[in-house]
Amino acid sequence: MVNGLFDDASLMQQGPVNLSRRRFMLTSAGAFVLGFGLPARQARAQAAQGPKYRGTQVPAFLEIRPDNTVRLQSPFIEGGQGTFTAMAQIVGEELDADPSTFLVENAPAGDEYAVMDSGMRITGGSMSVRNGYPAMRRLGALGREMLLQAGAQHLGVPVSELTTQPGQVVHVASGRTVKYGELAHVAMDLPVPDPASVKLRDPSQFRWIGKSVKRLDIYEKSTGKVDYAIDVRVDGMLHAAVQHAPRLGMTVGSIRNEEQVRQMKGVHSVHRLPGAVAVVAERWWHARRGVEALLVNWVEAEPGVASDIRVMPADFSTEEFRKHLATVSGKEENAETKGDVTRGLKNAHTVVEATYFSQYVNHGQLEPPSALARYNPDGTLDVWLPNQAPDMFRADMARRTGMDAEKITIHSPLLGGFFGRHFLYDHGSPYPQAIALAKATGRPIKLIWTREEEFLRDALRPMAAVRFRAGLDTTGCPVALDVVSATEGATEGLGTKRGKDLDPTALEGLTNKAYDIPDRRIAQLFVRNPATLGYWRSVGNSMNDFLYETFLDELADKGRQDPYELRLHLLRDNRRLTTLLKAVADLSGGWKRGPFTAADGSRRARGIGMASPFGSEAAAIAEVSLENGRVRVHEVWEAIDPGKVVNPAIVEAQVNGAIALGLSQVLLEETVYENGMPRARNYDGYPILALNQMPRVHVKIVESGEKMGGVGEPPLPAIPPAVVNAVSTLTGRRIRSMPLSRHDFAS
Amino acid sequence: MELNINGIQHHVDVEPDTPLLWALRDDLAMTGTKYGCGLAQCGACTVLVDGQAVRSCVTPVEKVAGASITTIEAIEQDDLGKRVVAAWVKHQVPQCGYCQSGQVMAATSLLRQVPHPTDADIDAAMVNLCRCGTYNAIRAAIHDLASGSTDGGA
Numbered sequence A: 001m002v003n004g005l006f007d008d009a010s011l012m013q014q015g016p017v018n019l020s021r022r023r024f025m026l027t028s029a030g031a032f033v034l035g036f037g038l039p040a041r042q043a044r045a046q047a048a049q050g051p052k053y054r055g056t057q058v059p060a061f062l063e064i065r066p067d068n069t070v071r072l073q074s075p076f077i078e079g080g081q082g083t084f085t086a087m088a089q090i091v092g093e094e095l096d097a098d099p100s101t102f103l104v105e106n107a108p109a110g111d112e113y114a115v116m117d118s119g120m121r122i123t124g125g126s127m128s129v130r131n132g133y134p135a136m137r138r139l140g141a142l143g144r145e146m147l148l149q150a151g152a153q154h155l156g157v158p159v160s161e162l163t164t165q166p167g168q169v170v171h172v173a174s175g176r177t178v179k180y181g182e183l184a185h186v187a188m189d190l191p192v193p194d195p196a197s198v199k200l201r202d203p204s205q206f207r208w209i210g211k212s213v214k215r216l217d218i219y220e221k222s223t224g225k226v227d228y229a230i231d232v233r234v235d236g237m238l239h240a241a242v243q244h245a246p247r248l249g250m251t252v253g254s255i256r257n258e259e260q261v262r263q264m265k266g267v268h269s270v271h272r273l274p275g276a277v278a279v280v281a282e283r284w285w286h287a288r289r290g291v292e293a294l295l296v297n298w299v300e301a302e303p304g305v306a307s308d309i310r311v312m313p314a315d316f317s318t319e320e321f322r323k324h325l326a327t328v329s330g331k332e333e334n335a336e337t338k339g340d341v342t343r344g345l346k347n348a349h350t351v352v353e354a355t356y357f358s359q360y361v362n363h364g365q366l367e368p369p370s371a372l373a374r375y376n377p378d379g380t381l382d383v384w385l386p387n388q389a390p391d392m393f394r395a396d397m398a399r400r401t402g403m404d405a406e407k408i409t410i411h412s413p414l415l416g417g418f419f420g421r422h423f424l425y426d427h428g429s430p431y432p433q434a435i436a437l438a439k440a441t442g443r444p445i446k447l448i449w450t451r452e453e454e455f456l457r458d459a460l461r462p463m464a465a466v467r468f469r470a471g472l473d474t475t476g477c478p479v480a481l482d483v484v485s486a487t488e489g490a491t492e493g494l495g496t497k498r499g500k501d502l503d504p505t506a507l508e509g510l511t512n513k514a515y516d517i518p519d520r521r522i523a524q525l526f527v528r529n530p531a532t533l534g535y536w537r538s539v540g541n542s543m544n545d546f547l548y549e550t551f552l553d554e555l556a557d558k559g560r561q562d563p564y565e566l567r568l569h570l571l572r573d574n575r576r577l578t579t580l581l582k583a584v585a586d587l588s589g590g591w592k593r594g595p596f597t598a599a600d601g602s603r604r605a606r607g608i609g610m611a612s613p614f615g616s617e618a619a620a621i622a623e624v625s626l627e628n629g630r631v632r633v634h635e636v637w638e639a640i641d642p643g644k645v646v647n648p649a650i651v652e653a654q655v656n657g658a659i660a661l662g663l664s665q666v667l668l669e670e671t672v673y674e675n676g677m678p679r680a681r682n683y684d685g686y687p688i689l690a691l692n693q694m695p696r697v698h699v700k701i702v703e704s705g706e707k708m709g710g711v712g713e714p715p716l717p718a719i720p721p722a723v724v725n726a727v728s729t730l731t732g733r734r735i736r737s738m739p740l741s742r743h744d745f746a747s
Numbered sequence B: 001m002e003l004n005i006n007g008i009q010h011h012v013d014v015e016p017d018t019p020l021l022w023a024l025r026d027d028l029a030m031t032g033t034k035y036g037c038g039l040a041q042c043g044a045c046t047v048l049v050d051g052q053a054v055r056s057c058v059t060p061v062e063k064v065a066g067a068s069i070t071t072i073e074a075i076e077q078d079d080l081g082k083r084v085v086a087a088w089v090k091h092q093v094p095q096c097g098y099c100q101s102g103q104v105m106a107a108t109s110l111l112r113q114v115p116h117p118t119d120a121d122i123d124a125a126m127v128n129l130c131r132c133g134t135y136n137a138i139r140a141a142i143h144d145l146a147s148g149s150t151d152g153g154a
């Protein structure tokens, strides 16, 4: 697909434009088209001049084609969260172009696309829309300004007499119009105006921002027309499959049947890689069959040798590790303190103590990891791979290959789900192997990990054992709270060394709770994990809000308080959260805890959970019953306040998706290690939520007008505690761990 | 091996026990059908064999030689399939989209057999996994199709 020729004739139709200033870009459909962007280097030089405004290199982002469609290079990747559509809405609003005329792609690596305030470019932390919002609006406005300038030249009138309508420049006095597509070749070669000078549209005049604009990728995704990384093919490529060492850190000793496997049908070659063996073949099925037939003697890691690897011990078991977390003692590092918790506990009328647990979980994105690597005759390297941060991956490839990063091109196809899976996890992605195999064979290599290899090398959401101690006053209200979490955060769990500051992802969701408890301390007891850790949708909040909010219900019960009333009381000075909590109660028809008998005769109860993740606020109520000793969730009501909203329909879809994943975690999911290996290697041993377990979902979006927060992750953390609190109410049993499938409610 | 796929006769040079999924993807470059688990667990690889939803990752080609195979690439050539796609668009079902080829095939198969499925019918038939949690949108789209309000042109 990549070796095709572009059509020279189409190039000539554009008029006499300096060819050196054009870029040739590859569309997702596989054909070359003309771009009007500046060469990347020039764009970078200009970007360096204006660090105050990021993402202002209009020609690097926008291509307006002769047919008036707009091709946008998005700094953020689309993996189902609707980012591409949101980007088209935001840019289109200011550019004055209908989002439905946009074709959005993931931008290549390059500084000019680092639009985040941090100067980085990652898709994660529910950052894309909230962080990209100002930059992408400005970008659209700058583009419009350039089109107006070009229109003035074209029509021979002063720019002050011109305005725009969607997709065209208009000279009102004469009634003349010119389509953007006719002006683009001039406009995109004009100097980019001063970013400070552009005027943004008044939000009251928005036509697309804030509206449920249809998503741009739905038809293609409903008809199998999207090429994910796993679907990409290039001329001359071979397929590869790998078998990893059963435990990270082990290396290949000998292969007992290498010659036999080499003779197997379709097999091209057999390879030894760090901690893995690979088979290359003309077809992936042959590669897989070959690699699974290989009989490898794996050699234990030598102690202390692999300093950059988390060597997995042969006796590691999650069950033992959980006990260790519950009992280990050590340095307690305070992340948040207020008042005097020692005094608060001493003066309390009642003290409540309990230990709560979270489990390891897998990402389980439906697209297994893959990578396609191709060395080109000119010494450059092209790599196609699922990723949430092209620049970081490119830098890593440069480091591994010793190549200049400029010689490496990263292609980032749409993601078949990510949920945090496609960050840079050492030993967690196939691209180093694909690059090594491409080098060894001299052919482009597409490597697909089987689901089984994926379960073996996925980075896990951390485990924690959290020791709570709380003091209640004579009315039963919590007045002191001491929290010590024995855990390791996802960020500090990426490498082999710990940073010097506390990892905020370790405790988020235990920290930053809005409840007015005057004396409190939230601390971490750092415990190194043998397993590789990673980010999982809503990161620390995915477990910590469960731990906190279920303990809060335990306190409510001990203090004979209603959990809804208690939350309202603890939030009495917080208008935003009081509004939100009341909104979710209203949405559910008024707070009703139960147990009660439903219309179908089943006994049911409801529970609440709240969370403040990623700059947004969420509150959820779940209604549950028991069916044959198993928990059934019937309804979930959730109110979410992300401050402002770009696309309500996408927000609602994201809430549905986050609820599904939150439910999956609390009902079913747990990664179990025994003897240093994961027990489950496919979905049969690691069940995830299915359609028949999905409750009805009711969403209320509250736009408080506060600073824009995230949307993809924030609806998740409130779900597990809402469900477990409901189950505790229904069964009269206190539940202090996930998943519920571990608990037997039949007795 | 001769395979009838989307009304066209194809010759594929594979061993008889090769899963249909990999014959489609690697030999015929039809990558709309997805690999998710390879173990009949997820449904991403669902195709229709004589109108029935089948998991192609565990279906050897020798078993379907002579049968009529439909993949997502041709789903809109079928009236019902076209309506299913239209309902998917109307209800904005997909998120990441990776499971959706399989979901559309499974829904088409269900509606062919049960034109007006109940919730229980949908629960029983729509067992394909979706990690993005599009289940409620899938259910709504199927109910909409059953009530006949979505036509092929929607």
Ligand code: FES
Binding pocket: B034, B035, B036, B037, B038, B039, B040, B041, B042, B043, B044, B045, B046, B055, B056, B057, B058
């Ligand atoms: S790939 Fe066939 S069922 Fe998952």
Ligand code: FES
Binding pocket: A080, A366, A416, A417, B094, B095, B096, B097, B098, B099, B100, B129, B130, B131, B132, B133, B134
């Ligand atoms: S839409 Fe992503 S797995 Fe279903």
